[in-house]
Amino acid sequence: MSLTDPVRNSLEAMASLLAPAHPDVAERVLRAHDDPGSYVRTHADQLAERGVDEPVANLAWIALMDALCDQRLLAEFDWKEDPQEIRAQLRMLISWPSADSWALFDADEMSLPTYEYLAACGRRCRDVGAALAVLDIESDCYPVVCLRVAHAEELTALAGRAGFTARSLGA
Numbered sequence: 001m002s003l004t005d006p007v008r009n010s011l012e013a014m015a016s017l018l019a020p021a022h023p024d025v026a027e028r029v030l031r032a033h034d035d036p037g038s039y040v041r042t043h044a045d046q047l048a049e050r051g052v053d054e055p056v057a058n059l060a061w062i063a064l065m066d067a068l069c070d071q072r073l074l075a076e077f078d079w080k081e082d083p084q085e086i087r088a089q090l091r092m093l094i095s096w097p098s099a100d101s102w103a104l105f106d107a108d109e110m111s112l113p114t115y116e117y118l119a120a121c122g123r124r125c126r127d128v129g130a131a132l133a134v135l136d137i138e139s140d141c142y143p144v145v146c147l148r149v150a151h152a153e154e155l156t157a158l159a160g161r162a163g164f165t166a167r168s169l170g171a
Contacts, residue, residue, distance in 0.1 A: 006161055006162075007033070007060075007161070007162045007163060008030065008033055008034070010158045010159070010161040010162035011026075011029050011030065011033055011060050011061075011064065011162050012026050012029070012030055013158050014029075014064060014155060014158045014159060014162065014166075015028075015029045015030075015064060015067070017147070017151055017154060017155060017158065018064075018068055018073060018074075018095075018145055018147060018155070019067070019068060019071055019073055022067075022071050022073075024067070025064070025067040025068060025071060025073075028063055028066075028067040029060050029063045029064045029067060030060075031063070032059045032060040032062070032063035033059075033060040033063075036055035036056075036059050036060075037055055039055075039059060039063060040052070040053070040054060040055055040059070043063070043066070046066055047062070047066075050062060058137065058164065060162075061135070061137065061162070061164045062137065064135070065135055065137065065143045068145060069143075071094070072092060072093055072094045073093060073094060073095050073145060073146075074093070074135070074143055074144065074145050075089040075090055075092070075093055075143075075144050076141055076142065076143045076144070077089070077114055077118065077141060077142045077144065078114070078140070078141055079114055079115070079140040079141060079142070080113070080114055081114045081117075083109075083110050083111070083112065083117045084110075086114070086117060086118065086121070087121075090121065090132075090144070090146070093145075093146050095130075095145065095146040095147060096130075096146050097125065097128045097129065097130040097146070114142065115142065118132065118134070118142055118144060118169050118170075119169045119170040120170060121169065121170065122168060122169030122170025122171065123170035124170075125146065125149075125170070126149055126170065126171070129148060129149050129150075130146055130147065130148060130149055131146070131147055131148070131149040131151070131152040131168050131169075131171070132144055132145070132146055132168070132169040132170065133145050133146075133147065133152060133155055133156070133166050133167060133168050133169060134166070134167055134169055135159070135164070135165075135166050136164070136165040136166065136167070144169070152168045152171070156168065
């Protein structure tokens with residue numbers, strides 16, 4: 001692979017941004033980008049859960065999500081997830097802010113549909129200097145990461161340069 005491959009460089013930078021203490025995340029993403037056939041064989045069981053059994057165009061993006069999930073840096077929500085389950089999964093993220101932003105929720109927000117509830121969570125995170133971002137896989141689920149608000153625009157830009165979509169929730 002060329003050192004000037006902008007997609008590869010963006011994928012590596014995103015992995016480093018979202019998992020700075022876990023260099024294996026970047027290694028896994030780059031392996032999916034550089035050698036998709038080998039990656040599919042090595043991670044066949046996990047990819048089968050996503051219906052992937054051969055290299056696909058967004059394999060490195062999927063690898064990023066799976067690697068982040070394995071490190072408890074990403075939570076994935078169904079389009080009709082219960083707000084209590086969302087809350088429980090977000091709290092399990094090691095990147096979740098220690099400040100108690102849940103105290104800011106009102107009863108009406110607890111009955112919102114999934115995407116709107118995640119947007120409300122994103123707004124609350126911003127109050128404590130964090131950001132929630134969804135890594136779009138063009139599916140009926142929401143893979144969500146938490147990062148410092150100062151890095152949210154960088155994540156969006158890096159994803160765009162790699163040909164994918166990441167957007168802040170509640171911005």
